[in-house]
Amino acid sequence: MNDAYVLYKMASQLRHDVYNIINSGRSSSGAYVYILSYRNILDNISKMFPSSDIIINLPKLDYGYSISENSKFIGLYSATGQVESFLEGVLDDPDKKIDRLKDEIKQIKEENLKLEETNRLNSESLNRFINVEEFPISEKILSKIPTNISLTLHDSLRAYGSGSYSACICVSRNIIQGLVQEQCAKNDIKETGLNKQIDALISRKIIKQKHNQTLLDTVATLGHRSAHPTTEVFTKEKASLVLNGLLILIDEVFT
Secondary structure: HHHHHHHHHHHHHHHHHHHHHHHHHHOOOHHHHHHHHHHHHHHHHHHHOOHHHHHHHHHOOOOOOOOOHHHHHHHHHHHHHHHHHHHHHHHHOHHHHHHHHHHHHHHHHHHHHHHHHHHHHHHHHHHHHHOOOOOOOHHHHHHHOHHHHHHHHHHHHEEEEEEEEHHHHHHHHHHHHHHHHHHHHHHOOOOOOOHHHHHHHOOOOOOOOOOHHHHHHHHHHHHHHHHHOOOOOOOOOHHHHHHHHHHHHHHHHHH
């Protein structure tokens, strides 16, 4: 295919030269030299693609003396265009391929910039919660939380305080899932999966989204991973994130 590409470039250059001659009005003589170049290209194409039916139909340019030079140049311009079209059909022009790849790279870079910006904004939002070390729970909220949830919440806080971060995340996730499923049952929401259920509660304005939804989504994902076999290390920061998400959800549901 490299040889075909060379022939393609030769045909393109020949067509370009003939076009310039026609435009400049210099086509009164000299067509024979350019026709020889064309025939050389055509001969090489025939050897390269001997079984192609299209080759038979490419112009041979067997011009006699009765044909004017101007007509010969015009015919040559048309013939080289047909050769170009044929060769474009049998090879992918490297120059065009490079241009396409450049466009694809540009698009990928633009998408990466958008993703980086989205990740930056999400990180800034989440970092407001990740570094919290204390988890104050008001008496007002405690008075509205069912006793079983209150007791389990204290288990989660104790696990966090003792450095059992995987246990903290797993227990917190169980509370979150229990709260979400309870609200879905009360409001006849049939969605399955914690993330979808949270989204449904938000769309119904049962969770009023006073807080950061990205946090709730991340909490649900972390909790899901902690409840299944994994090699992931659950750090203090991740446990802090999940606990804050739990308190946000309790605040949304009970206040």
